[in-house]
Amino acid sequence: MPSMELRRMSSSSCVWLPVLVLQCCFQLSASLIYWSAYVELRYLDRWTNETVGSMCECGVFGAHSLLESASGGIVLPNADPLACSRNTTFTAPHEPWIALIKKGNCTYTRKILAARRNGASAVVIYNIDGTGNNTNIMSHPDADGVVAIMIGNIQGTEITNLIKSGTYVYMKITVANPYGLWSGATWAYALSFAFIGITAITLFYFAFLFIKRMYRNQQLRMQLREMKRVAESAIAQLEVRTLRRGDPEVDSEDTSCAVCTDSFQHNEKVTVLPCRHLYHKKCIEPWLLEHPTCPICKYNILKSKMDEESSEQRSSSDVSFCPPVVMTVTSTHQRHTSDVQTAENHVYCEMGVQTQHIYENPAFEDEPQTLEHHNINNQM
Missing domain, CATH: 1.20.5 (Single alpha-helices involved in coiled-coils or other helix-helix interfaces)
Known part of the structure; x- marks a missing residue:
């Protein structure tokens, strides 16, 4: 039963894993898409008394904005053009109306919430000075549920100047086209x-x-x-002999080459392995190059070769020649009366035995440290 439950859980996880991956990919791709907006403007020119209209795809919806159309007269904040104050108010002569606010000094959320508290049907935020008609994607997660777009600084400044001069400006916002951030x-x-x-x-x-x-x-x-x-070196050291008529292996029914399964004949060359098994020389050598073991008992011919080499190394390292030791000692009492006497001894020693020193003066041999101190004092 536990195995069945584990199998069922593993199968369900295998099913849900691709779904989660697809969902994550979909959410990621959705977050990389933004929507543009058509912005239509109409106002009455007081000098010509004619209605001036324009339309462009020059707006960008906010990341948390409603993708819906909105229209109405444009209204500016009363005191603070940035709408960052807590007491920001708007005076709207007609309904519905759209708030026009400049970017800066506070978050997009605060600006949008201030306009929505005063009854705006949509919020338009234009960019800061010096950015031309460039726009950004606004992020306002706490102010969703309202249409909010951004337009360029030049266009926003022109609309602001018209409204400040007493001109009523009508705006209509329409959803345009989706774009990817990767574009x-x-x-x-x-x-x-x-x-x-x-x-x-x-x-x-x-x-x-x-x-x-x-x-x-x-x-x-x-x-x-x-x-x-x-293997070639080991094969070269194997015993090779030529069979004679009196050999027991010749024409024997009980003995044959295990490689070719043929019986041994007179004058054939055979190779004798260290395990004492016989084979035809022409049969066993190719076999030993590929498999250095006896076909019958699996004896490894390389093992015997390595044993021989290691034994030779041990035998050669057992005895070593010690270099001649030359020791010259001069007695303190004969220092001014006799010449220097030398002794040279060649010693053959075994491994692990220290070099033997032979001295001419027995006293030095008994107390070498005392004599050394006397020599130093005399030299001083």
């Missing part, structure tokens, strides 16, 4: 660098795997060559 130049550069980076990392990874595999193959080939060399 901009910045995102194009970012995606290009990301693609180049991922490609470079992938190429380096595969190059590393290729070099690693080549190195392993080279090491394997070197090991195979070394094993073949050792």
Whole structure:
């Protein structure tokens, strides 16, 4: 039963995992899309007494704005053009009306909430000075449920000047087209660098795997060559003899070559392995190059060769030649009366035995440290 439950849970997780991945991808793609807005303006020119109208795709909906149409007369804040004050008010002569607020000094949420408290049907925020007609995507998560767009600074300033001169300006906002953030130049550069980076990392990874595999193959080939060399050396040291008529292996029904299964004949060359099994020389040598073991008992011929080499090394290191030790000692009493006497002794020693020193003066041999101190004092 527990296994059935685990199997059922694993199957359900396998089903839900792609769904979650698709949902995350959908949410990510949705967050990278913004909507533009058609902005239509109409007002009465007081000098010509004619209605002036214009329409452009020059607005951008906020990230949390309602994607709906809105229309009405444009109204400016009464005291603070930035609408950042808590007591911001709007005076709207007609309903419905749209608030026009300048960007800066506080968040988009605060501006939008101030206009909505006063009954605005939509909020238009124009950009700061020096940005031309560039627009940004506004983020106002706490002020959703209202139509909010941004327009450029030049257009917003012109509308503000008209309203301040006493001109009634009518605006209609319409949903236009969706755009992706990746369509901009910045995102194009970012995606290009990301693609180049991922490609470079992938190429380096595969190059590393290729070099690693080549190195392993080279090491394997070197090991195979070394094993073949050792096998050839071991094969060259095997016993090879020619069968004679009196040999018990000739024409014997009980003895045959285990490689070719043929019986041994007169004048054939056979190889005798250390395990005392016989084979045709032409049959066993190719076999031993590939498998250095006896086909019958699986005796490894390389093991015997390594044992022989190790025994030779031990025998050669058992006895070593100690270099001659030359020791010159001069007695303190004979220092001014006799010449220097030398002694030279060649000592053959075994490993682990310290070098033996032979002195001419027995007193020095008994108390070397005392004599050394006397010599130093006399020299001083």
